[in-house]
Amino acid sequence: MRAEIIAVGTELLLGQIVNTNATYLSQGLAEMGIDVYFQTVVGDNAARISQAIELARSRADLIVFTGGLGPTQDDLTKDALAAYLNRPIVIHQPSMEKIESIFSSRGIHMVESNRRQAHMIEGSVPLKNEAGLAVGDGLTADGTHYMLLPGPPREMKPMFDGPGKTWLRSVAGDTHxxxxxxxxxxxxxxxxxxxxxxxxxxxxxxxxxxxxxxxxxxxxxxxxxxxxxxxxxxxxxxxxxxxxxxxxxxxxxREDIPLEAAVIRLLRASGRKLSSAESCTGGLLAELVTNVPGSSGEFVGGVVTYTNMMKHKLLGIPMSQLEGTGAPGAISDSTAALMAERVRERTGSDFGISLTGVAGPSESEGKPVGLVHIGIARPGMPPAVHTIHLSGSREMIRLRAAKSALYRLWLELVDNS
Structure with missing residues (x-):
């Protein structure tokens, strides 16, 4: 079965709200084996809604509407579809009684427009609204199936997941x-x-x-x-x-998790700890890792040694390594190795990981933008250093460098698991 989703609401076209309903419906329909080939957004205009229906009928077996079922004059979905199909609007009496009861219990005068939420297109199956007042419709006419759902997600989702899917199964049959x-x-x-x-x-x-x-x-x-x-x-x-x-x-x-979550899992499984020393990434690797819930059990901490003085003061790296004629410099594989080893020693962690390089926008120490050295230290072994060359904006280089470091650590953990 081919489906099209028509989201009704001028506020969607103006960008005042995001069309999250289409995402939810597409996922739900796909899980039922119903293919969504098109999504349409149309404003609160009867003529344009009719045009959208005409186009959708030419390419879909099922048209799912969301929005336009409320009490105001710009809630036109049912009226527009009823006019297109040349069918009358009728009152769904249980919904009307529910609406009247709610207003009566609250001591509020019910204006006439609220009755619109109990309107149905003649011949349709009512879709009960557990979270609101507007009843939904399930309707088959001239070989096309129509499902009308409210716009507010808190009403749309339970209606679609409950009576909506029940009705769909009745018209779609046993789909894969x-x-x-x-x-x-x-x-x-x-x-x-x-x-x-x-x-x-x-x-x-x-x-x-x-x-x-x-x-x-x-x-x-x-x-x-x-x-x-x-x-x-x-x-x-x-x-x-x-x-x-x-x-x-x-x-x-084999699931949708970020790389840092996979690294934390491996550290947790092996009972090992991680610390970090960052220069060009400015603490981004530590931020990624600490975004993983419960990572405090595996990540003991990190330092951002952005300047040479901080590399010297916090990590004890000799200034002769960082500056002066013939010095390797801060952006070097040997400095990356020292940073990783020193942060591991000073924090007592099993792994120390370091990043030093040039994120941009201009070169540093005569080294090109995108050059990054990654150091990984562990007890009893000399630090491993990986040199990579990245492209993109400053923000992209920082993120790619942090992810590259995590990938190198992941490989180390997998190889030694």
Whole structure:
């Protein structure tokens, strides 16, 4: 079954509110195996609502409306659809009694316009509103199914999830449900990941493979339509194993969690602690890690040693290492190694991680923008240093550097788990 969502409300077109209803409905319909091919937003205008209905009917079996069921004169959805279908408006008596009872119990005079919330299109199935007053409609006419839901999310969601889905199942029959799985990757960009998986992506049919990029991370959504979760998992497992064979060293989670959460899980599982020393990222790595709930058990703390003097005072790095003729400088692999080792020693952690480099906007110490050194120290071993070259704005370089450091630590934890 093909569906189109029509969100009604001039406030949506003006950008005064965000159309979160369409997102919620699309997800819910997809889980039922109903494909949403189009989303439309139309203002509170009967003629334009009618035009939207005409277009949607040409390309969808199911049209889901949200908004325009309230008591005011600009709540036009039911009137517009009734006029389009040439059907009369009737009163849903149980809803009318509910409305009258509420106003009576509060001692408030009910104005005539409130009766509009009990209006229904003749021949439709009432969709009970547990969180508000406006009754919804489920209607089939001339081979097209229509579902009318209120606009406020607190009313729309329970109506859709309850009576709305019950009605949909009655008209859609036994559809295959959509099952999805998220795979998260780090240490590789979206383009590179797609190129490595291009043969799988080109040959995809079921499950489908869809990459999504975020700064420093990439997600792949695997989706399949199946009658049961067991059948879906069997298909998703096969595709995931194919992906894992190609890019498994970058696959850090089989659920939608950030890289820092995966790192904290590995630290927690092994009973080890982490500390950080940051220069060019200015504490961003520590912020990412401490955004993970409960991370205080694994992250003991960090320092931001932005200047050479702070590197010297807080970490004890010799000034001869940082400044002067022949000195490696603050932006060097040897300084990154010292920063990681010193912060590990001074905090008593199992791992020390450091970042020093050039985030921009201009070069520093004669080193180019985007050059970053990452140091990782652990007891009994010399610090490992990774040098990377990043591009983008100052903010992008800082975030990518922090994520790159977390990825290197994740690899270290996986290799030693």
């Amino acid at each position: 449900r959509l099952f999805s799985r998220i795979l998260k990757f780090a240490g590789i960009g979206e383009s590179s990941l797609e190129q490595k998986l291009i043969d799988l992506i080109d040959a995809q049919s079921d499950p489908t493979i869809a990459p999504y990029a975020n700064e420093g991370e990439v997600a792949i959504r695997l989706s399949t339509k199946s009658q049961s979760e067991q059948e879906a998992n069997a298909k998703l497992d096969r595709t995931e194993e194919q992906i894992n064979q190609i890019v498994g060293k970058h696959l850090y989670a």
